[in-house]
Amino acid sequence: MEKYLKESSLIIENSIKNELSEINYPTVLKEGISYALLNGGKRLRPILLLMTLELFEINIELGLQYAVAIECIHNYSLVHDDLPALDNDTYRRGQLTVHKKFGEAEAILIGDALLTHAFHILAKEHRDISHNQMIKILQKVTEAAGINGMIGGQFIDVTSGDKKVDLSTLQYIHINKTGKMMKLPIEIGLILANAKQDDIDTMIKFAELLGISFQIKDDILDVEGNFKKLGKTIGKDKNQNKITYPALFGVNESKKILEDKISLAKELIIKKYGVKAEKFVSLCDYMMNRES
Amino acid sequence: MEKYLKESSLIIENSIKNELSEINYPTVLKEGISYALLNGGKRLRPILLLMTLELFEINIELGLQYAVAIECIHNYSLVHDDLPALDNDTYRRGQLTVHKKFGEAEAILIGDALLTHAFHILAKEHRDISHNQMIKILQKVTEAAGINGMIGGQFIDVTSGDKKVDLSTLQYIHINKTGKMMKLPIEIGLILANAKQDDIDTMIKFAELLGISFQIKDDILDVEGNFKKLGKTIGKDKNQNKITYPALFGVNESKKILEDKISLAKELIIKKYGVKAEKFVSLCDYMMNRES
Numbered sequence: 286m287e288k289y290l291k292e293s294s295l296i297i298e299n300s301i302k303n304e305l306s307e308i309n310y311p312t313v314l315k316e317g318i319s320y321a322l323l324n325g326g327k328r329l330r331p332i333l334l335l336m337t338l339e340l341f342e343i344n345i346e347l348g349l350q351y352a353v354a355i356e357c358i359h360n361y362s363l364v365h366d367d368l369p370a371l372d373n374d375t376y377r378r379g380q381l382t383v384h385k386k387f388g389e390a391e392a393i394l395i396g397d398a399l400l401t402h403a404f405h406i407l408a409k410e411h412r413d414i415s416h417n418q419m420i421k422i423l424q425k426v427t428e429a430a431g432i433n434g435m436i437g438g439q440f441i442d443v444t445s446g447d448k449k450v451d452l453s454t455l456q457y458i459h460i461n462k463t464g465k466m467m468k469l470p471i472e473i474g475l476i477l478a479n480a481k482q483d484d485i486d487t488m489i490k491f492a493e494l495l496g497i498s499f500q501i502k503d504d505i506l507d508v509e510g511n512f513k514k515l516g517k518t519i520g521k522d523k524n525q526n527k528i529t530y531p532a533l534f535g536v537n538e539s540k541k542i543l544e545d546k547i548s549l550a551k552e553l554i555i556k557k558y559g560v561k562a563e564k565f566v567s568l569c570d571y572m573m574n575r576e577s
Numbered sequence: 578m579e580k581y582l583k584e585s586s587l588i589i590e591n592s593i594k595n596e597l598s599e600i601n602y603p604t605v606l607k608e609g610i611s612y613a614l615l616n617g618g619k620r621l622r623p624i625l626l627l628m629t630l631e632l633f634e635i636n637i638e639l640g641l642q643y644a645v646a647i648e649c650i651h652n653y654s655l656v657h658d659d660l661p662a663l664d665n666d667t668y669r670r671g672q673l674t675v676h677k678k679f680g681e682a683e684a685i686l687i688g689d690a691l692l693t694h695a696f697h698i699l700a701k702e703h704r705d706i707s708h709n710q711m712i713k714i715l716q717k718v719t720e721a722a723g724i725n726g727m728i729g730g731q732f733i734d735v736t737s738g739d740k741k742v743d744l745s746t747l748q749y750i751h752i753n754k755t756g757k758m759m760k761l762p763i764e765i766g767l768i769l770a771n772a773k774q775d776d777i778d779t780m781i782k783f784a785e786l787l788g789i790s791f792q793i794k795d796d797i798l799d800v801e802g803n804f805k806k807l808g809k810t811i812g813k814d815k816n817q818n819k820i821t822y823p824a825l826f827g828v829n830e831s832k833k834i835l836e837d838k839i840s841l842a843k844e845l846i847i848k849k850y851g852v853k854a855e856k857f858v859s860l861c862d863y864m865m866n867r868e869s
Contacts, residue, residue: 308724314732370681389662390735398728404696405719408712416708420700427697432600436690440606443682
């Protein structure tokens with residue numbers, strides 16, 4: 286799995302570099318965008334897209350522009366998240382955050398540019414993708430990244446601050462802030478593959494379980510993780526009184542919940558696709574055991 | 578003209594309210610988005626779209642969703658522009674700026690939500706608009722708002738700070754930061770009207786002259802304007818050592834340049850459309866003489 290993830294990351298990074306080569310000016314804006322995008326991220330979201338295409342035996346080349354667009358959106362959200370007015374983070378993946386490196390005004394605009402550029406890429410024509418598919422994908426993207434998705438979850442997370450919140454608010458935040466952007470690449474893959482309804486049903490359920498697992502694991506890593514491996518400050522959630530699974534259930538119970546979700550996800554996909562689901566099963570294990 | 582502008586603003590505001598009624602949660606995010614969008618703006622950009630449709634005898638209903646999307650993008654850019662790290666403004670159109678009213682983290686996210694929501698609207702199906710037209714419009718929008726448009730211009734403007742810049746940099750900023758978003762509604766109108774190439778050529782030239790005139794007038798108002806009428810702080814450009822037409826040429830010469838551009842724009846459109854261009858001619862006069 287590690288090998289597969291590395292190879293896929295390389296493919297995605299090449300696509301990102303390719304996309305960046307079309308930008309010339311303003312020079313510092315280009316540098317900021319490159320810095321934000323090429324920072325050694327795990328590329329989990331775009332890899333999920335490529336894996337979905339492979340599952341349905343579609344050439345992954347079809348998904349590359351969408352993979353880059355997803356990374357633009359994901360990384361814009363990180364750049365803005367890290368700002369002094371929000372998480373006020375100094376490091377991300379062991380590097381200075383964008384506003385520490387380029388300045389605060391610049392970081393706001395670099396984030397804005399990344400988000401807008403995602404839609405620039407999404408609106409590009411592709412010989413083998415119909416306008417109908419393009420519009421459907423755009424609708425999924427704006428849903429996942431928008432008010433009923435990532436921004437909504439992020440807004441509640443940020444404004445909940447020191448308030449004690451309940452499990453349903455925690456779940457709202459997880460589903461919207463992280464979950465929908467984890468589900469998005471699988472949804473895009475299904476559209477590109479013209480998947481049938483029963484495939485869509487299974488894969489969406491799988492994606493939702495994976496998304497929630499990812500967030501629980503993130504919460505656990507913030508308690509137990511290692512700065513060097515994680516590349517960012519540990520214990521921030523607790524210091525900021527963030528609502529997390531460990532805060533609500535304790536670390537041990539959170540780990541049990543994580544294991545249950547991952548088991549369910551694996552069962553679901555093995556039952557439907559058997560050996561063809563091998564990579565997704567490995568990804569589940571990787572997600573549960575990752576240290577960064 | 579004043580009457581026409583008022584009536585059109587009302588139509589656009591109703592479309593905005595209509596669009597907002599689909600948002601339910603998070604409540605404060607919805608409030609922030611409404612506050613930013615319904616702040617008594619001049620609605621010049623969406624009105625240009627409706628005027629273009631009228632010129633080509635197309636039902637303006639066809640443009641309403643795009644009018645709202647343009648306002649979302651325009652207002653996201655204002656919300657982020659006003660932030661402490663950028664222009665650090667307290668008032669806009671006589672009201673507190675979004676970050677002064679809702680907080681800084683909230684304002685960043687409200688801006689992000691407005692930008693994303695613009696694309697949500699742009700990706701909505703409309704019975705009388707083809708997928709082909711939708712994609713073309715999306716491409717124009719990402720061009721106008723993106724790295725080779727508004728964001729690029731804004732980035733150079735912000736990072737030029739105290740540096741002395743030359744006329745070509747000033748023009749780059751004007752064309753990209755303001756000009757392309759002023760041209761965009763006319764471009765969208767032309768796509769919706771399936772306009773012929775000679776119409777496109779004339780209207781684009783007209784739009785470019787209008788865009789640059791708008792910015793020169795803005796610069797002059799920052800020197801000579803009236804806080805009460807303008808609803809924002811006067812003299813900010815000079816205090817921040819911003820590059821402007823008055824700074825480079827003086828106020829009188831800037832007024833002469835403005836008059837020349839407006840004359841050219843009027844000539845162009847009268848020659849092509851005669852009396853049918855009446856509203857555009859009035860708009861030119863309005864632009865030159867506006868006090869806010």
